[in-house]
Amino acid sequence: MNKILDFLYKKQSLIYKIFLFLLSVFLIVYFFPTQGKFKYEIIKNKPWQYENLYAPFDFPILKSDEELEAEKIEVQSTHIPYYVFDQATASNILRSWKTKSNTEVDSLIQNTISDNLIQSLLDSIYSRGLISESKRLNNKDLIYLKRANKVQETTYGNLINQDALNLFLNSTLDTLNQTTQTVLKSFFYDLLEPNVAYDQAFNDKLINSEIANISPTRGSVSKGSKIIAKGEIIEGEKLRILQSLKSEYQSEDLDSTSYIMILSGYSLLVALALLMLLLFLYQYRQDIYENNNKLTFIFFNILFMVFLTLVVMKIGYKYVYIVPLCILPLTLKAFFDARLGLFSHVITVLILGFVVPNSFEYMFLQISAGIVTILTVSELYKRANLFISVAQITGVYMFSYLAFSMIQEADFQSIDYNNFIYFILSGVGLLFVQPLIYTYEKIFRLVSDLSLLELTDTNSRLLKELANVAPGTFHHSLNVANLAEAAANEIGANALLVRVGALYHDIGKMKNPIYFTENQTTNITPHDELSPQESAQIIIDHRLEGIEYAKKNNLPDRIIDFIRTHHGTTTVYYFYQKAQQEAPEDVNIDSKDFTYPGPKPYSKETAILMMCDSVEAASKSLKSPNTNLIDEFVEKIINKQIEDDQFENANITFKDIQLIKKILKAKLNNIYHLRIEYPD
Structure with a gap:
């Protein structure tokens, strides 16, 4: 029994993923309409791509909406009041x-x-x-x-x-x-x-009764009759007969065996789609795959959009384009990245393609709109950007639908222009993405660019406290933030995230600000009264103190990660060297007492912060800086970090590091550029 419990404890994360996967498949399939799927794609005014089609059974020919509407008008006009x-x-x-x-x-x-x-x-x-x-x-x-x-x-x-x-x-x-x-x-x-x-009530009752008695069908097709031949254009009466066959096929009562077969087919297809998403996360977004909270968030959003679409379809199939499906890539891009947002959107569209009418048209429109969403929406925290992107997305919907309608109707008068209104309503729905993102942040404890922008405010309580208690550290953090933001922009990393991380990475120094060089105003240092080991411990502890400050002030975990990793497993070299010099020859100094416990940076952003923090802090020691000296200085510090394997867990390349070096050299040269001496 203990072995079983121990196994379950060790595999709890995997068990939860399996449970989440199976639950999602079950919920989606449970709410899917249980009907057979017509195996032919019917596209108006296009040639029939399949072999000759013969009627598999007797079925009635359904009247078109126009025919039914004409009969309703005739009933109203011929009614004797x-x-x-x-x-x-x-x-x-x-x-x-x-x-x-x-x-x-x-x-x-x-x-x-x-x-x-x-x-x-x-x-x-x-x-x-x-x-x-x-x-x-x-x-x-x-x-x-x-x-x-x-x-x-x-x-x-x-x-x-x-x-x-x-x-x-x-x-x-x-x-x-x-x-x-x-x-x-x-x-x-x-x-x-x-x-x-x-007599209004009595006449309405009679008219409604006559309308209800209107037959939805006209004539029938006998079993074995040829419906359409290969290559024939799908139009007119042939189109009506094909649509009638499709409707009859889907409305046919299913026996238990057929019902189970259909459910099994849906389950396999939905499971395959969601499995592809899991494999994508496992292969390319390992950090998200390992985080069950983030995984739940992604699956929840997919389920939410599927359920919303199915609910709207219950009201009426023609309203399916009202659903603002592009909220999904917008939301996931805000919290994660564009590639994951687009992939999840495509998976959701594939799932809905099983049940929506005109599935090819629907999937083409939604995937096109999703691509435009990912390509156009940037800096979502800027309100104007959202409105511009919504207008572009709505325009893509309208343009694509118009193109499909031109192919199918071959006549502008036959196009259903009501769908343009639905596209506009869908665009209006996209504007609710900002309050939705805020809600998700509170429920799932995630952080988006909107929250990051709020955290950059230097008038926030925590940063004002840092400026008052440790002004040197605050100034250092601002310099690091500027360097890190420029470096992140150069290599395509999240510049806003790394800027926020840089602003808060040293808040732990508020505990003992005077023990850090940038806050000392005289040549007298309190470290003179401490042993090298004690001094090193105070320096190392600012990391833990920073984590505590961050948690007390409800900073997001993504920002706390910068505090945790910005020194990696480097050594407090000054005090380590001092300890070696002061120790007797027969005493061996353990370097572990002078080493940060880690972890090492594990992303481009945290790696950038480590480089910028080390370079900015050490640059204060330059006596007479010049271009060559600064270049050698930057190369030396970052190469030492590479030699110590500080970036082995980060998804950063040597090319990225070279670009970061280039930016740091240029920025430091600008900072230390001497003004010409003006005459008195």
């Missing part, structure tokens, strides 16, 4: 019109007209029905009029609308004088209320 006749309104008006008459009308009734005339007019109007015109039709159009429990078929012209009411009153009152007509018309307009209305 229903109107409701409100008998109660008519009865109330007929029964109580006298109570609503005014003095002027009462006088007319007594002197000129009779009650019977008004009553007759009202009967004529309400027997036909007075309509409120929310939906205007032609007079000859048929309608259904619902009176109580009966439905009467009539024409729209039989109802009285506003225009018909004017004509009706004019013809009926024509025999009366003009004054009487005006008064009575005003009276009727105030008195009358519509008693016929369009």
Whole structure:
């Protein structure tokens, strides 16, 4: 049992990687649509590349979206509308019109007209029905009029609308004088209320019912019928039949054996794609592969983009381009590097290619956009750069889609321009990458260029404390930061990262600042009262003190690595030599007491810092610097580090080191360049 536990403990990192891999495969396949994959690629207006295709079974021909839309419009246009006749309104008006008459009308009734005339007019109007015109039709159009429990078929012209009411009153009152007509018309307009209305709810229900009954198919194809021959252009009816066959194939009910086969196929393909990613990390990004936190972060981002795409596809396949898939390479480039970001993006697109419609078009657009993302997005912490890159990415989407549509539709009017709106929405989604990066930093404890930029602020609390407590060290750190940044730019390393590392690499000297030469203002040094071993230990301990300061102030691990490695396993040579000189001849001085414990630099950036730190610190000892002296001085220090194998773990080449030497020589020559002496 102990052996098993011991084995599990030693292999826990590998076990976690296997678990993460299997869990990712399971989650992706679990949410994949479980349907058969049509084995032919259908590209409109392109020749059929396969052998002659015959119908494998009987299947119906699906109507196109345009045909279905035309039938819906026809249902709406041919629908005979229903109107409701409100008998109660008519009865109330007929029964109580006298109570609503005014003095002027009462006088007319007594002197000129009779009650019977008004009553007759009202009967004529309400027997036909007075309509409120929310939906205007032609007079000859048929309608259904619902009176109580009966439905009467009539024409729209039989109802009285506003225009018909004017004509009706004019013809009926024509025999009366003009004054009487005006008064009575005003009276009727105030008195009358519509008693016929369009039955919106009932008509909508009928129309929706008729639309639901529209058949999605027209005709059928018999088993064995030739669908298309090799070399024929995929267009018109042949395209519709092929799409119908694909839809029928994918919607076919699967038995348990077929279901298991499809799941197994998906699992193998997804596993292969993720395995390629793991192999890439193992081969070219060993530090990321060994770090389970970073590995989890990468897999999480891939899963997140896959799930987001699948959710959008559930809403509608046509919205698939709304998903801002380029957030993935943007995020991974911000935390790691461009090559890993692009590789992970390609793997994600390959996985989604199994389930998205028009997979070749989708993959071409997404991979093209991913490449542009990697090539154009630089210095993400600059807001203008992000907006410019988003515009370029959106432009690539639109340009590529337009090119595909020109091939497939051969007509600008047939292009679905809604996708351009989706591309713009996808671009807007890319703008959320900055808050997303900030969230990831907090959750996964990673550091991006945005955080590094904040750490370069010399007004931060920790750097202000360094400037106050150890001003010489602060000045030294600024000089090293400038040298290291220039060297990193020269060899293509992360200049912002190495600058931040240089600013904080010596914060441990705040513990005992006076014991370090750059902070001493007189010729008296406290080391005179200590043994060489004690002095060396104080010097060596500034590394551990720096790590403690960094952790207390929540500096990222990537910055702490600079503190940990900037002296590698070098020797505090001055005190080692002093100890040898002071020791009796029979006493052997152990060099381990004067050696930094390491580790050695393991990246280009940490190696650059070691070189720049040593050269800048030692350059203070130059008495009368000149070009030759500086060149020999730089060569001597860096060659000594190479001889001591300080860079054996770093991915830095001899060519890189030669370029760094060149930059350091040029910078030091500029620093020590003497001004000409001006006359008094």
